[in-house]
Amino acid sequence: MPDGIDVVRPYGDTTGDGMVQLSFTLPVPPGPRAEGAALQLAGKMGIAPAMVVHSHGIGGGGGGGAAFTFFVVYGPVRHLVDLAAVQVEERAYPLLSPGEVDGAIRAGLHRQLVVLGACIGTDAHTVGIDAILNIKGFAGEKGLEYHREMRVANLGAQVTVPELVARARAERADAVLVSQVVTQRDAHLRNTRELAAAFREAMGEARPLLVVGGPRFDPAMAAELGVDRVFGRGTTPGEVASYLVHALIGSRRPDTPAPEDP
Amino acid sequence: MPDGIDVVRPYGDTTGDGMVQLSFTLPVPPGPRAEGAALQLAGKMGIAPAMVVHSHGIGGGGGGGAAFTFFVVYGPVRHLVDLAAVQVEERAYPLLSPGEVDGAIRAGLHRQLVVLGACIGTDAHTVGIDAILNIKGFAGEKGLEYHREMRVANLGAQVTVPELVARARAERADAVLVSQVVTQRDAHLRNTRELAAAFREAMGEARPLLVVGGPRFDPAMAAELGVDRVFGRGTTPGEVASYLVHALIGSRRPDTPAPEDP
Amino acid sequence: MTARLDLDPALVTRARELAACAAQPVVDLARAHTTVSVERAVLRLAGLTGTDPVTGDGDRREGTARDGTATDRVPWVNRVVDAVRDQVGLEHGVALPVWHALASGAAPDLQAVAEQVGAGTARFVVPTGAGAERARDAARAAVAAGLARVDANRARREELVARLGDAPRRPWVYLIVATGDIHEDIPQAQAAARAGADVIAVIRSTGQSLLDYVPEGATRTGYAGTYATQENFRLMRAALDDVSAELGRYVRLTNYASGLCMPEIAVLAGLERLDMMLNDAMYGILFRDINPRRTFVDQRFSRMVHARAGIVINTGEDNYLTTADAVDEAHTVTVSQLLNETLAKEAGLEDWQLGLGHAFEIDPDLPDSFRLELAHALLARSLFPDAPLKWMPPTKHMTGDVFRGYLLDGFFNLAGALTGQGILLVGMMTEAVVTPWLSDRDLALRNVRYVLDAAGGLVEDFAPPPGGFIDRRADSVLREAVALLERIADHPQGLIQAIADGTFGITRRPPDGGKGLDGVVALTAEAYNPALELLEAVRA
Amino acid sequence: MTARLDLDPALVTRARELAACAAQPVVDLARAHTTVSVERAVLRLAGLTGTDPVTGDGDRREGTARDGTATDRVPWVNRVVDAVRDQVGLEHGVALPVWHALASGAAPDLQAVAEQVGAGTARFVVPTGAGAERARDAARAAVAAGLARVDANRARREELVARLGDAPRRPWVYLIVATGDIHEDIPQAQAAARAGADVIAVIRSTGQSLLDYVPEGATRTGYAGTYATQENFRLMRAALDDVSAELGRYVRLTNYASGLCMPEIAVLAGLERLDMMLNDAMYGILFRDINPRRTFVDQRFSRMVHARAGIVINTGEDNYLTTADAVDEAHTVTVSQLLNETLAKEAGLEDWQLGLGHAFEIDPDLPDSFRLELAHALLARSLFPDAPLKWMPPTKHMTGDVFRGYLLDGFFNLAGALTGQGILLVGMMTEAVVTPWLSDRDLALRNVRYVLDAAGGLVEDFAPPPGGFIDRRADSVLREAVALLERIADHPQGLIQAIADGTFGITRRPPDGGKGLDGVVALTAEAYNPALELLEAVRA
């Protein structure tokens, strides 16, 4: 795509054709009414003309007919994508090498940076937070524990928010890193809001930097969730370390003061 | 779905969750900007919050980076589907057995019903029209040729519109059945409009019943295309035969007069 | 019909001997202890149900919704066991003091004992001599009634299978429902059964395994799974009985025993005619950080109940491969299968009840990954020729590319068919995205049907040659497994030490760490557990 | 490495003898006739290009767009051949009158002859004696220059393959682009090559095969395919040369010869270094209703050109299975392959150039469908051990369920790997929906890569036993094929009669029906075709 072009459409097989593929299930038995309903939905989504290219009933057989219909729809969306208006959580900070990270902490903080990590709520998926924290790391990068200038405690899974607040206070944590993988019924959003509220209440302005991550987070949601930064799928330890340096040492943002120096 | 419920939403794993799956390609190199663009599009389609659960570059490798990004998106659509507002091309006529079809023609027309079939334009996909016309038929139903009271001529593929008009006039066709399978660049719509215009011009009110079919047609488009009826994917010969009886003999619609009796 | 590998028979014998030896310390431990959950299970078998109405936060707490049942009310069995423990300790078991109270006329029935506990008026003592004899007899009779119900369910299952018909073929097609709401789960389970599922598993809400009680009632408020409760079991079994009758084929129901309440959940499964249960000797330890001692005592009791109920267990070796690499750590799966086998047999389970777990979790980008999967799967098949084997689909390497996921699941299904797996857990294209949708399940079943119908017979043409890639790989995994077992068996603490060393799923769990250790109690010589007595009597 | 079936060798020999016998009437027919397109091909080899500027409707007609080239302008080769035919007939060929005109000084060069035709001033006579000798020499020299360019292209291909490297393995991965716009096709083809395609085919616009001329220029206005023009060939070959250099592997280009202009398109392919061509002895007859005589004359000439150009042909047996049932009519595929083989060899093609077609088109809902596919594919593999074989993906039974389609394509890929196919046409999940999207192609290549990398080695373990399902099925298809060949060879008109009887793709085509018969001309004894002479000389 040549630079300078700001408005694009999805690309099926020709520039500008706007083609997309969509699938969903409606709680309607299969038949012309269901197909009409599917076309109505596709139309509301901006697909015109929409083609229902496949449908089949779900849950039928045996006694009763199917109560649901699954659809595959193809067609062009009329919407334009305005690249100029895209909100990108661009990395507003440089990606530092491990040596640079340690150097920055040494120079800027004159002590170890204290990082706490945990999975909160009933989430027991530790692989993601381990990938960020453990020496073994992720995608060829070593985790935060590797840094000489960081003191990292990985509290593991199913940690409650009050426990985490207490530990953060006790350890004088600079940053608290929380992983949330289960998203059913927006568990991850609820838990993150609860986390933010608890830290706000317990520590006010003096709270540590709050960082959450997990594969289904939208990085643009940090403010809305009341945390400082959100990392999504495929995050690497280096990105997180660089961010910590940026936020806690480099260019401290006015609205997220770091904890008082001891 | 209990009767009486008129407003539904897509069903992922709970009633009303609105969940859909979407995939498309944007002409933007992979990266945060592309993901943001994908989220913007999903948002415009009414998916909120949208999750970009997968993306990969297309066309990269070797020299340059990828110029396109493919996305898979999941999330809830906010739109409601109003079942009461669904436009269904319901069969407004009874489905007749082959015997009933022949009986109706005998009783109502006192001569054989003349049917011409063809694929027009450069479309050479004859399997669909053959399924409707040939004895062999489709889905266990015999094709129109099976009917004693019909005289069927299947002109095959790549028939031009002028040829077809000439044949229809010569044979005093009651109905002309046209198949269109190739849809790239809306070839099927263009060809159908051309068909309708040519018959209108050549024969005016006296034109035969015009029926088109093919897997990618939306049956609701007949009026817009200037034909009497459109059949979509999975049509069976019996549906077509029943329609012909209904339209030409049974309850002749005021706006689509059948050809003058000879 | 299925391809088998010619494994070195001496090696196979040696592997089993070593496993038995490594497991012995665990068996000894389990025989010498009880747990709060084992004792609660005894009360459940004796018929005690319900919750203390003055406990719980009702709908103010997480895990409880406006339209669901309070899932945090404390069951009577907990209240009673806690009271006994407070007053006389648990080292004699709960049966002696409780049935002594009953026999001595302090309460007319078990429910009344519980209500006295609730009111704070219950007083327990440990009887001796004739009093103990009397309490034992009464307890035995009460528990026997519960076991009779378990036996009746087993007979009923056999009758239904005979009358309605069984799954049409192996592998059994096993599908998960996981909405969190039993009333959404039911129609989804029925839809899946109609579309071809032979087994339905209801996944539990996150966090339930760490609850030291079993919630009660029909629930609608789970996260990424539905609470395992007796009422949910009953509702789902009834719904599947309906659909079984409709389809003319008995559809099996599965739930999860592992967690802090293994013994009780095993009892509830027996009472409500569940057909299969996830039950691994080590899963709770490794993946839920439950104390090893607690787990080992609980798992033995729960497995004895399953043995009696005619329930097929599913072990959890597949989970190791979600944290550890499926190629590097393939031999730990084999070792764990051998350990699960030896512990299961000690608890009275038979070969046909051993759904030993393994999984298709090799990085699909690895060259020859599919053939490596075949090698591992055939190794398990050849090592445990009479066990059904539970074959888990790809999860770790699934991504949001649902098309790729659907393909991978197809190859998983093919591997299952080619290697004669007994229980095929159907993979979902949305594995990396969401808990399965209704449509995911349906599409997944279409995938299974295509593969089994179109290519299932390929076993006739599948003949990995001796000395070929598959044969060599299987042999080397077996050798690594035996070497590891040698190291484990070498240690006086055997398996307990191996777990502390991080042998499985690269997770270290020391014997005194984790949750629930305070629920473990060393038994005295006079301790009495009527359930254990009755369960062991049959086996003797 | 690949599994082979032990076919009955007597049966195989008999099959080949019968095929040669059935094809003989076709060869005789082809030798005795020329066609307008054969004659135009001679002029193209001699270097005549361009269109008559006063013909065509410019952008008013379908097939022509504002930003593209007029695709309906009449090429000079057509104008000249038509003029010759009008004035002196074609039964001597076009070379004698045209080069007589040149040799006698009526025009300085071929282009000038064409312009005289355009102006209506050209006068042709058929020379005799020394005049004929002179015309023949001049014509031979002119055509030899064209053939030299074809030879140079063949050498250049060999050099590029040697220098850059070849496709990394068999099967070659073959992908289609079909936007209708050469400028959209190019980046899509390059993207596909980068993602792993070894061969790119540019599908033609619907209807081109019925044009009795080859459009000219770079075109952007095709429907469901892009016009085959010399300029489009050149642009795409250049773009693939760029990407070949970038990737360090020679990426092949394919187009379609079949249609009313087979001979000319074959020449253009040779001149622009295409690497493979769809070229079936019967496709045009059966699927485009082109006259059988026209087709048989044209295909022989076009194949001789391909033989010279070192081009691999792809035959079209797969198409039968889109109209006929893949199980019932499996033997017609085998018969057609044998006929295509015998006709191809007669035209000078060698085994390595025979991409004989077959396809994965059995109804996937049929039990054991995958194994039936394997049986058919192995039969072809075993019958034509030295031919590359072109393996076509499922199309007929693809539906709008793109998930199922993606799975089916995966099993198609597996069958291709297990049976040693040479050229793997990559299936698209959107087969039943649209011409392939950029993303479809990319996903399809990911599918191929997974299957070949993860499971390609499974051939080691794939050993259909003698007397087993696969072996029995292959044997019975071969027997049915021989029986059918016997019936065909029995008739004096052989294949020509079989086609009239509806033997292939359940389509009947009488020898005198269909399009283009008026372009067929019986040759006199004095007829001269310099291209045929030069092409046959090499073979002798």
Ligand code: B12
């Ligand atoms: C491994 C796994 C497990 C293992 C976990 C082992 C362990 N110790 O973690 C086991 C087998 C125990 C397990 C169990 C369950 N699982 Co699970 N599991 C997975 C699986 C297969 C892979 C997850 C993973 O390890 N990814 C690899 C890591 C590296 O990726 P990641 O987590 O995205 O982390 C990266 C980024 O997101 C980011 N990141 C993540 N956290 C953080 C934190 C910070 C601070 C930062 C900066 C970055 C960051 O950086 C990481 C590196 O890039 C997924 C399916 C899948 N393929 O994704 C299901 C999945 C996550 N599990 C799921 C479920 C439902 C469960 C269960 C609840 C099922 C049940 N009811 O029994 C149980 C119970 C678990 C519980 N109580 O939470 C669901 C969640 C559905 C949803 N969206 O809500 C999934 C998606 C499967 C599914 N489709 O149903 N699971």
Ligand code: B12
């Ligand atoms: C078979 C087939 C062919 C055969 C056709 C043989 C023949 N004699 O028909 C062959 C191999 C020759 C062929 C060639 C090509 N094909 Co084709 N082909 C198909 C295929 C695999 C199946 C179509 C089919 O037979 N369906 C079965 C019939 C029974 O279904 P149907 O047509 O939908 O008909 C039903 C209804 O729609 C309805 N109906 C249809 N017509 C009518 C008419 C009336 C009056 C009524 C009442 C009802 C009705 O009733 C029928 C019964 O239910 C499809 C892919 C697919 N799986 O769908 C591609 C497909 C249709 N082909 C396609 C293309 C592009 C081509 C080519 C143009 C490619 C090329 N450039 O070379 C060529 C050229 C053909 C041409 N000039 O038109 C595309 C069309 C893309 C698009 N949407 O525009 C498809 C979708 C494949 C693809 N994804 O690229 N093809």
Ligand SMILES: Cc1ncc(COP(=O)(O)O)c(C=O)c1O
């Ligand atoms: C053996 C075993 N037990 C239990 C579970 C589920 O346990 P929980 O409910 O703690 O997530 C699993 C999950 O896969 C398992 O494999």
Ligand SMILES: Cc1ncc(COP(=O)(O)O)c(C=O)c1O
């Ligand atoms: C052998 C052969 N030739 C030609 C074609 C394409 O021909 P057309 O351009 O006429 O559609 C095909 C299509 O699949 C084919 O198989």
